[in-house]
Amino acid sequence: MSITYTLRHHGAIDGVTGSCHQLLLADGRSILVDCGLFQGAETSADGGAAGQPGIDFPVADIQALVLTHVHIDHVGRIPHLLAAGFRGPIICSQASAILLPLVLDDALKVGFTRDEALIRRFLGEIRKQLVSLPYQAWHTVIDGATRLRVKLAPAGHILGSAYVQVALENGKAKERVVFSGDLGAPYTPLLPAPRAPYGADTLVLESTYGDRRHPNRKDRRQRLQALVERALANKGSLLIPAFSIGRTQELLYELEEIIHRQRSRHVASGLAWEDLDIVVDSPLAAEFTSGYRELRDHWDQEARRKLAAGRHPLAFEQMLTIHDHATHLQTVDYLARTARPAIVIAASGMCSGGRIVNYLKAMLGDSRHDVLFIGYQAAGTPGRDIQQYGPRGGWVELDGQRYTIRAGVHTLEGYSAHADQQDLLNFVGRMRDKPRQIRLVHGDADAKAALAGAIRQQHPGVEVVVP
Ligand SMILES: [Zn+2]
Numbered sequence: 001m002s003i004t005y006t007l008r009h010h011g012a013i014d015g016v017t018g019s020c021h022q023l024l025l026a027d028g029r030s031i032l033v034d035c036g037l038f039q040g041a042e043t044s045a046d047g048g049a050a051g052q053p054g055i056d057f058p059v060a061d062i063q064a065l066v067l068t069h070v071h072i073d074h075v076g077r078i079p080h081l082l083a084a085g086f087r088g089p090i091i092c093s094q095a096s097a098i099l100l101p102l103v104l105d106d107a108l109k110v111g112f113t114r115d116e117a118l119i120r121r122f123l124g125e126i127r128k129q130l131v132s133l134p135y136q137a138w139h140t141v142i143d144g145a146t147r148l149r150v151k152l153a154p155a156g157h158i159l160g161s162a163y164v165q166v167a168l169e170n171g172k173a174k175e176r177v178v179f180s181g182d183l184g185a186p187y188t189p190l191l192p193a194p195r196a197p198y199g200a201d202t203l204v205l206e207s208t209y210g211d212r213r214h215p216n217r218k219d220r221r222q223r224l225q226a227l228v229e230r231a232l233a234n235k236g237s238l239l240i241p242a243f244s245i246g247r248t249q250e251l252l253y254e255l256e257e258i259i260h261r262q263r264s265r266h267v268a269s270g271l272a273w274e275d276l277d278i279v280v281d282s283p284l285a286a287e288f289t290s291g292y293r294e295l296r297d298h299w300d301q302e303a304r305r306k307l308a309a310g311r312h313p314l315a316f317e318q319m320l321t322i323h324d325h326a327t328h329l330q331t332v333d334y335l336a337r338t339a340r341p342a343i344v345i346a347a348s349g350m351c352s353g354g355r356i357v358n359y360l361k362a363m364l365g366d367s368r369h370d371v372l373f374i375g376y377q378a379a380g381t382p383g384r385d386i387q388q389y390g391p392r393g394g395w396v397e398l399d400g401q402r403y404t405i406r407a408g409v410h411t412l413e414g415y416s417a418h419a420d421q422q423d424l425l426n427f428v429g430r431m432r433d434k435p436r437q438i439r440l441v442h443g444d445a446d447a448k449a450a451l452a453g454a455i456r457q458q459h460p461g462v463e464v465v466v467p
Helices: 079-081 095-111 116-129 217-232 247-262 283-294 301-308 325-338 356-363 382-391 420-427 445-458
Strands: 006-007 023-025 030-032 062-066 090-093 130-133 141-145 145-156 162-170 173-179 202-206 238-243 266-268 277-281 317-323 342-346 370-373 395-398 401-404 408-411 439-443 463-465
Touching: 006 173, 006 439, 062 145, 079 095, 079 342, 090 095, 090 145, 090 401, 095 116, 095 130, 095 283, 116 130, 130 317, 130 382, 202 408, 202 420, 217 238, 217 247, 217 266, 217 370, 217 408, 217 463, 238 356, 247 277, 247 342, 266 370, 277 325, 283 317, 317 401, 325 342, 325 356, 342 356, 356 382, 356 395, 370 382, 382 395, 439 445, 445 463
Parallel strands: 030 062, 062 090, 090 130, 173 202, 202 439, 238 342, 238 370, 277 317, 277 342, 370 408, 439 463
Antiparallel strands: 006 023, 023 030, 141 145, 145 162, 162 173, 395 401
16 A cells, blocks of 8 residues: 655746745645745746735645745745635744744735735734744655655755655655755754654755755855955945845854954954944844844854854844834945945845945946846846946846946855755755655756756656656
8 A cells, every 4th residue: 555645846946946845645634835926937837926016826735834934935935825815824944933923024014015014914823824834854744545644854955954854654655745845054054953854755845055065164264354355445435235034143143253263353444353334224133133042052153163152143233133124224324325345234135125225326337347147147136237248347227227337246056045065965865764766846947957857866666746
């Protein structure tokens, strides 16, 4: 007797956003893993897209939503899922359970309503549905003829991130399905590296950097320092578009380390590292940074050692946090006009919205300013356009208007919060029981093709599917 189940992917098929995967049992009951928003030009096969983020599949038989982590491209469609009638449990790690309401609060304000009372009511509902599951603990979701249990394990991508192990049992028959979510890379600041599961029959694997190796990950802090010093040499701001969640905290952590080491050494003419302003212009990033600070039990050993030594990796003196909109506008104006050297970290990470857009509009035309990309830029986002056309003196469209790019444009490789090809191959290679089938999601076509080739070469017995 074997167990039949099917996998459906409602996003992260033609690209890296909109993650939403469904595991259906023969009796029609199912679970959903992630329910994310689409960004940029990316869409789902069944019509989901950034402009129409609704739920276009039936939700009545979905028994639970399991979350890998709280990035918006993995959780942003939750309001739509609830609007479609889903009332089941939302299972996630303990840290994710604390961070999720912050993300959804922001998502609701941007995409749904400014009505605070309505948002509070909605978040109250979400909190009732949340099941906070410690890492490595099994939780039964479906207890019928076929039993379905889930377990979360650290994924090393952002705080609280997990990959999901699903165990299906029917009498003696057993099936194991693993959903990788977004896997982190070793050396991700603050987070322990992910460890591969014991085994799986089917593995749904992300492939964001399936065609790349992150170079020299170990000396990237020196490269960040060199790049900051180069960018600030002619004064002006260094703009770093970053996800409010995860990336911003990693950057702050790294900058604190550089400042700690350099102190009175010059970052730009007449300016010491310890006097450099680091502006975090995002209320969400600020809230998340405090969330990260509260969750210090989840930090890795290095970070905890720094705390014990009296350092404050995520709350140091040179860090200025901007909350309100008026101060935001004043800061954009002040930095654009004076070109006083500063680092500005603001969302969104792909420049498709958020406060970074005002900085870009004000500064892209001025060669004293610089933009630094450290995260993945999806096709169709302004971030990708700036990255691609900026170095050739091209333009980018922001809010329907063209902006010529004279600012310096830099990309720092090796700073990804995502596993590279070798890390992904290790995740498979270190499983004691190799999967029968690996389904590659969450990557551009080139990345998936390269990773598929590499897996087939190393594990000829494994069927690799690109859904
Ligand atoms: Zn992510």
